[in-house]
Amino acid sequence: MAGKENLAFIETEKPRENCAVVGVFSRESDIANIAFNGLVELNHRGQEGSGITLANGWRFETIKDSGLTTIVFGLKHPLPLLENASIAIGHNRYSTSGSSHDLQPFVEDGIAIAHNGNLTNVRYLREQFNLPEEIDGAKSDSRVALAVINRMKGSKQNRIISGLKQFEGSYSFVFATDDALIATRDPLGFRPLSLGRLKNGSGYVVASETAAFDAMESTYERDIFPGETVVINDRGITTIALDQRSEIAQCIFELIYFSRIDSKVFGIPVVDFRARQGEILARHIPDVDIVMSVPRSGIGATEGVALSEEVIERGIVHKEGLYTNPYRSAVKGARTFILPNGRNKAAAKKYSANRYVLEGKRVCIVDDSIVRGSMSRVVEKLREAGASEVHALIASPPLKHPCRFGIDMATYEELLANRIPDLEERRKCLGLDSLYYMTFSETMEAVVGNKVDIEDETVFEKNDFCGACFTGRYPISTEGAIPKEEVEPLELEKAPA
Structure with missing residues (x-):
């Protein structure tokens, strides 16, 4: 790999956030362009790949590729087009696993998914649901999550709710179904996810950071709560699940490094x-x-x-x-x-x-x-x-x-x-x-x-934050997570001259 012209450059000195997600629901606005603008604003969270999926009620259209959002959509591909599309989800990737097959969003059985986080029980999930190491060429925990969801029974909404109960670790998910945008955070609230309203009043958006909202032609409404799952459709916004825990473990490094300085994260500017x-x-x-x-x-x-x-x-x-x-x-x-x-x-x-x-x-x-x-x-x-x-x-x-x-x-x-x-x-x-x-x-x-x-290492957990990277006090078991040494980063192409 090192001998190739298109070398894989990775950020080796600073920690790397592995993803950004966005979602849009509107029957009147240019949802593909709104999703694109949101991903551009969140490229600091993921620079190895970008993708957008549109849904119109009976089919999906997905374009995804390696590179910055402006390279994927512009130099490599046009924005996806789908007549009467009312739902868009998007994803920026900073790989912690896999290859180009692991670029998101993924689509299967009428559900599209984009994920920021890392499931710590992915090995258990593969064993429990008899899933192969690769699914359609993808090895990531995000692809496993969609496969597990589609092993559940009932409507698409019920499958998502049932699937979420199987997961441990960190996740901010956005889903697209035939008629709804669904967004959720894990019960410990590791990763941020915020809800916004389109300025023209035609719908709603979600994004990993509030810094994306201006470019997404929207205003900040509130954060998705830890453990909350919301459905956004023609009827508005409905909370369909709320898994409230006594302990919260928001990532302190979101504030220290990852998030843009003009974002509001975990309620803090x-x-x-x-x-x-x-x-x-x-x-x-x-x-x-x-x-x-x-x-x-x-x-x-x-x-x-x-x-x-x-x-x-x-x-x-x-x-x-x-x-x-x-x-x-x-x-x-x-x-x-x-x-x-x-x-x-x-x-x-x-x-x-x-x-x-x-x-x-x-x-x-x-x-x-x-x-x-x-x-x-x-x-x-x-x-x-x-x-x-x-x-x-x-x-x-x-x-x-x-x-x-x-x-x-x-x-x-x-x-x-x-x-x-x-x-x-x-x-x-x-x-x-x-x-x-x-x-x-x-x-x-x-x-x-x-x-x-509080002067000791319990100060983070006692204030609803995860500081395990400093203290080693992980809020949940990490034995089932995919170690970094087992995976390879996605190759990046040089930007055209």
């Missing part, structure tokens, strides 16, 4: 959360001249640091000393994509350090997380440009455990904080003069907006 992260980190800033972010990473937290009273009073200025060339990426607009076997070399090429800003200066960089340790090459770049000291503030606790709930961040062996548990040794490995991570309680303080008394 992301911009406010990241600003509070910066205010908290400012308490720990060392004696420096400049505070700066790594381009496109940690920007909100950096601004929070720079605007804090502590930093302003000390005369620390906010300047950007790193420049990233948007034309260097193999996939236009993609986030931090680099060759798997050339991580540090690629990190060096991605950034240019501005000597006119950095020479002779003590620098503090702010980043949202450290996964594998490619920051070491960034630090080297800063020193080569004349920085006299380089310090780092990290807007999350150390990542020590892989996620099994829909995020492909790394294996245990790849995680720097797991490989090098000692903080001082990790600082030396990265070439930093000092290194500070937000604590568990500080992270939750940024969520709730005030001091949190």
Whole structure:
């Protein structure tokens, strides 16, 4: 694979959200275009493939392919066309399993499905329902989910409800049937899913993030509740199931990294959360001249640091000393994509350090997380440009455990904080003069907006969040999940010149 012209570029330093979903119901609006616009706005959640399915009451029309949404629909294919279509669902993929056969949406027996998340009991489901490893060439848990649903009895709606009861793990699903758009979140609420109303009053939309709603010609109504299943059809919106649990496990990394800064996730404006992260980190800033972010990473937290009273009073200025060339990426607009076997070399090429800003200066960089340790090459770049000291503030606790709930961040062996548990040794490995991570309680303080008394690793679960990637305290068993090492990423084509 590595020898091919169309190399598979994967985001190796940052965790990867594996999907985005959208849905539209309207008999008057251009639903294919609305779904397309929503997927474009959510391409940060999935860049390896994009697909849209339309339904008109008696048939489905699906187009899906590898690449960014604007490449799939425009350079490769037109938008799907289907006369009298009133339902559209769409999906952006960041693969955690499979090949081009695993591109979504999937369609079978009158139901189309798109999925954000990861089922942790997929191996049990295959055994229980006697399902093969591949279904129509697809290996993903999402294809298994549709097969299980269609083993249930009754109407399409009843099959979906019965199938959902078989699943464990994380999921935000959108379904299209012959007459309805159906949306649901898992009972623990791992992944976000929001409901919007079309501005012309002709119908409704759902999307993984509220940031998509403007482009989808809609306004935010509310979040789909954890455990809630809603049906959207000609009669409006109806909640047909609500599996309420005493425990909620919303993914904290949605706020820290994945979600767009103009989204509202789990009822929290992301911009406010990241600003509070910066205010908290400012308490720990060392004696420096400049505070700066790594381009496109940690920007909100950096601004929070720079605007804090502590930093302003000390005369620390906010300047950007790193420049990233948007034309260097193999996939236009993609986030931090680099060759798997050339991580540090690629990190060096991605950034240019501005000597006119950095020479002779003590620098503090702010980043949202450290996964594998490619920051070491960034630090080297800063020193080569004349920085006299380089310090780092990290807007999350150390990542020590892989996620099994829909995020492909790394294996245990790849995680720097797991490989090098000692903080001082990790600082030396990265070439930093000092290194500070937000604590568990500080992270939750940024969520709730005030001091949190709980200092130990239970602080996330006691506040309805999952922080297993930091603590190792998984809210449910992950033994049946598909490990990252068993799957291959989908190959990406280079964007046409």
